[in-house]
Amino acid sequence: MFTLFRWAVRLTTTLIVLMVAGVVLAWYFATRSLPDYDATAQVAGISAPVEIVRDNANVPHIFGATDEDVFFGLGYAHAQDRLWQMTMLRRTVQGRLSELYGARTFDIDQVLRRYDLYNAATASVVAQDASTLAALTAYADGVNTWLDEVNKGALGRGAPEMWLFNHPIARWQPADSIAILKLMALQLTSSLENEVLRARVSLIVSPARLSDVLPDDPGSGVAALPSYAALVPDVVPNQPSTRMAYDPLMPVPPRALAGASNAWAANATRSATGSTLLANDPHLGLTAPSIWFLARLELEGGGVIGGTIPGVPLILTGRSANLGWGLTTANVDDQDVFLEEVNPNNSEEYRGLDGWQSFVSRDSIITIKDAPSVTIRLRWTENGPVIPDDLFDLGTITPPGHVTAIGWTALSQTDTSMSAAMALMRARNVDQAIAAGELHVAPAQNLTLADRNRVAMQTIGAIPMRDANHQSQGRYPSFGYLPENRWQGVSAYVDNPRFVDPDGGIVGNTNNKMIDRPFPRHVSFDWGDTQRVIRWRRLMQAREVHTRDSFIEAQLDSVSFTARTLLTFMGADLWFTGDAAPDGTPERRRQIALELLAAWNGEMNEHLPEPLIYAAWARAFQARVIRDELGPLAAEFTHLDPVFLERIFRDVDGASIWCDVIQSAPVETCADIARQALDEALIWIAENHGTAIEAVRWGDAHEATHDHPVLGATPILGWIVNIRQSTSGGDNTLMRGRTRGTGPAPFQNVHAAGYRAVYDFADPDSSVFISSTGQSGHPFSRYYDNLGEMWRRGEYIPMSLDPDLARAAAVGVTTLVPVESSE
Template identity: 65%
Template sequence: MALIFRWLIRLTAGLILLSVLSVVTVYWLASRSLPDYDDAVTVQGLSSPVEIVRDNANVPHIFGATDHDVFFGLGFAHAQDRMWQMIMLRRTAQGRLSEVFGTATLEIDKVLRRFDIYTLSVQSAEALDPRTRAALEAYAAGVNARLEQINTEALGRGAPEMLLFNAPMAPWRPADSIAITKLMGVQLSGHLEAEVIRARTSLALPDQDRLKDILPDSPGQGVAALPEYQALVPGAPRHAGNIPLNPHPLSPFKPRELAGASNAWAAAPSRSASGGTLLANDPHLGFTAPAIWYLARLELQSGGVIGGTIPGMPVVLTGRSADLGWGLTSAYLDDQDIFIEELNPDNPEEYRTPDGFKPFETRPSIITVKDADPVTLTLRWTDNGPVLPGTHYNLASITPPGHVTTVSWTNLSPRDTSLAAAMRLMEAKSVEEGLAAAEGYVAPAQNLTLVDREDIAMKMIGAMPRRDAQHQSQGRLPAPGWIAANRWQGRMPYAANPEFVAPAGGILGNTNNKTVNRPFPNHVSFLWGDTQRVQRWQRLMQNRQVHTRDSFIEAQLDTVSFTARSLLPLMGAELWFTGEAAPDGTPERQRQRALILLAGWSGEMNEHLPEPLIYAAWLRSLQARLIQDELGPLAEEFTHVQPLFIERVFRDVEGAGVWCDVIQSTRVETCPEMARLALDDALIWINETWGDNLESLRWGDAHQATHDHQVLGEVPVLRYFVNIRQSTSGGDNTLLRGRTKGTMPNPFYNVHGAGYRGVYDFADRDSSVFVTSTGQSGHFLSRHYDDMAQLWRRGEYIPMSLDEDLARAAAVGVTVLTPAPR
């Protein structure tokens, strides 16, 4: 017995020792890829030494004798901190994820191969002007220099993920940067799915007049420039089959509710307390760890620029120079049209055109799949665009037999000069020069907000399709591709893009709201990203005669929901303080407690309050009750509340109150009745999920920001090291936007918001500030992996300065790149 006990002790000790050695080995291997920021590296491809000075927030300030050398340094810095992110973005754009992840990502690869994004990127690289091409080549050389260092010095393959997923690393090419730009276009697109949803909803609804309720047009004339302050305040300041969209974390195809969004606003000197222009910008994308954004400063020959970059692209997309600031918001331009293509019944390899049947352009494409047989696709294109699979956003549900669907899309241009425009923008010295620089921008369409020392402006940039005035669906629904009037007729001139320069009121802004109200085909879009946040923005801007950097920050972090303030009085109109007090423990008593809390609530979506959770759950349950009987399974596609729909129903606009009646029941239900039932539904869900003590609820517990690692985020144990979860304020319709997930089991998780925030003050430029949602490093063992996360959550920022001495004063390291002897 003693012998067995001794052997058990030895075996246990051995297993413990083996486990410790394994952990130490894994940690050592992973830590090998942590970059040494105090390093001197000899590299090929430089004309003179480059310094990468990383300030105390690990923001690289890159200094070189030529622009070529500076772009080389940016490529090296991106590869030091975000190698895995860059490789994954490139693989996604190429349709080559399945080489690493097997069948789990096969559907993503299939669709992206059909879009042929990478081939179009190679063609676009050849169409660039020599200066831009040289910059992309210099950037690629910097990335490849880091790859060479990793291989030569055995630096753990550059990232821990590269050790776990043994994927080869091909050299970086200029076309890779263009492909990532196009991939951003995929992530920011929503019109394709919107057309499908509109078509399916039209088929499902027995009364076509009700389509304008559930999918309403944005009302009003459009908001961009605000009027003069004194003018406002005188003297003072049929049901189709449903394929649920449950995308892989690496998929760029997001539900339309999670397509691009953003905020930007600017003030002219006349509306600034300091007499200098102001600009605030916070672009919104899906949250990941690390964030898609990477802060950097480039000291170019034209001057220093600083702001947010995306690793893989050698440009500051949102930021400032000494003379100009620029910000981006999604423009919601209708840049996608679905076409129904009729196949030749005698030859399915041909499709119908206005001039008869014509063969598809075809090309085979082989997808290599890890641990499975290769998959061969036949890529087919028509004059209108690529043929898409029926599984993509449920296209099969609206495609008649004997037909296929294609898409026309500006993002599929083979002569995409968007990066060239971004390069020119970094060199611009004035609003006028910035507007001229953006003319070559193609996709994805953005609202570009500009400020120089004196002026402010906003212009939509991106190719605007030219449609025939006789287009059968005006681009709102899939249309027959063989009818000439439905086909695109080139692009509109840049001058036709909406533009607002030096407004008399001194304030410009965009929250993805409707900016213009022009008739088709000059309309820009029927679908806009916001009808709610802009209401709150207008009030905050006009509440002050003059603004400061701090008031712009206050607006950027505002958590008051205009939607809650406007809808709650309608929903509870006949419920507030009615009836006798109900006994404790009854559903009626719980309802009364909820209504008492909501009656005294200001609409602030603060993470520490219970009211936002009660309100959000009530609103979600209410929409579900209103649409389930009419839409059936299609109701699952409406994952987020449509505020205009709720308002139309409760105000009975054009008979919209009929949605409150349940079709299948014999009696006629009223809207107050549906509101009461929905509140009971919400309280039951809250009780089952969070408990029955309403006063102790916290919105932030349900509204956690999910900065999850796209690959390792679901791996047991490891996920606790790579995912960043935070209690957060805000909501779907607040300026501090925290777009909710919308699907069970955690419908209110905060999954989409401002990964970057910046506020630029041209009265004192070095008092400008910026921050990202996680940190600079993509390496989860680095202290810079999440060191900005708590700053971001608390609404804090770091200095955004072009002062070289300030950057060097508390630098965490200086990397010197020295040219190799020739």
């Protein structure tokens, strides 16, 4: 027995030693890729020494003799900190994820191959101006120089993820940076999905009810359209969904999670500082690391500082000494779905304007890890690439004998958006910045500007011109062989919305409807916000003059105008009614919930129970009123639509009919549904967050999910690489934290401002900014999440162009020396 015990001890000890050794060995190899920020390297490709000074937040300040040297340094710094993220972005846009992840990502690769964005980017390289092409080349040289150092120095393959998904890294090319811009365009548009959903719903409900559940934003609307069935009589309604399962690697977000943002600016007459102010917070899906990387570039024309995206040599949103610029999604209707009739006698032909004509076709091989490669046939019509019926629910709206082609501005092969952004960085005033925007193609953005004296907002990006006789006005898929349905080019830049030197002294955009022009000059029918703008307008008008701090307060404002409005309707027949009820009963829980909500000011504070009660109640109410009307299609409505619910409660055009359950004999009222929805919400809260309704916290449900797209779902590793935080805000607050909308945790914060900044041109170096995680993409770096907690608390770091401040507390200075100087 003693011998057995002794061997058991030996075996246990050996296993422990092996486990410890394994952990140490894994740690050693993983940390080999941590860069040394205090180093000197001899490199080829620069004309003079380049300094990369990393301040105490690890923001690189890059100094060089020429602009090309500075962009070389930015490429080097991006690769040091975000090599894995850069290569993943490139693989995604190339449609080559399956080489690493196998069959899981085949549909993603198929989508990107069919859009052919990478080839469009490659073709667009020659369309750039000389200085932009030089910058792209220098940036690529900087990335490749770091790759060479990784290979020569055995620096852990460049990133710890490379040990798990080892694959050769190709040299960086100028086309790669342009392609990533196009990938961002894909993440910011939802026009295709809007068209498909509108068509599907119109096959089920009447035109009047369609206007309820998919309402136009307030303001002059469009004349009533015929139903989709009237335009496409052969389509079969109630087809099962063919939507792909959610995957964090998919760059096409669900319709409700497409791009959003806030930006506003005040001129000197509305500023207490004597000069202008500008605030910007672009909203994208939360990830670890963030898509944003803070940087400062000292160009020959002066310094610029702000937010970059790894892989792209641009300050996309930021400031110089004299000009600030911010971006918000413009919600331009930049995509159309075309129904292309296939020749029944020849599947390689489709109906064109003058009869049958051949598809443009090409085979593309998708290599799949641990599985045979798959060859897909890419096809194009004159209207755009053909997308199969089994993607994006296109099969549900496609009549027999047809395929769908997608028209989209980002498919341009002469895309000069990169040159536009380069010119913007060099602009010195509002007029020069507006002129620079003329070269921008996609994604369409609202460019908010402030120089020392003036403010403006300009929509940049190509806006498709549609025929006044277009069958669906771009709101439904339409037949591609009819000339009136085809695009008539794009609008002239001078016709894009433009607001310069406003009388009120303030411009701003929360993705709201900003212009009311009749079709076809309408810009869009589907805007991104009807709620935040109301709260923003009130905050801007509440002060005669603003300061940097008042702009910060507005940026971090978590009061929901939507909650204040909807609660007055949902609780109209419930406030302070009902008989006394004993503790623990459903009636008592309802009374407690209503008492809490009655005293609530609508602040979506993470520490309060009221936001969770409201959010669960409103969600349950909307689900109940659409479930029997839309059936399985109700699952597409993942987020609250305040305009839809307000139409119901106000009975606009008979919209209260939604409250009556079709399949039940009684006639239900909205008050009946509101009471039932509240009980349902309280049960859900009790099951998921505890029965003590006064003790639940919104922040526990509204947890920000900065998850690693690849390793985030892996046991143990997920605990290391994911960043989770309790957060305030919600879907409709200025401090927007868009909720997931589906699954067991529908209120998780998954889409928010990964970058926030406020620029004060009375004292530019008092400007501030922040990103949502940290500067490094390396999970074992102390800079992986160094900014995350500050972001959560609504704090910022200085945004200074003073080189002495950067050097004063630098965490390291990397010096790149040209090879020639060492001889």
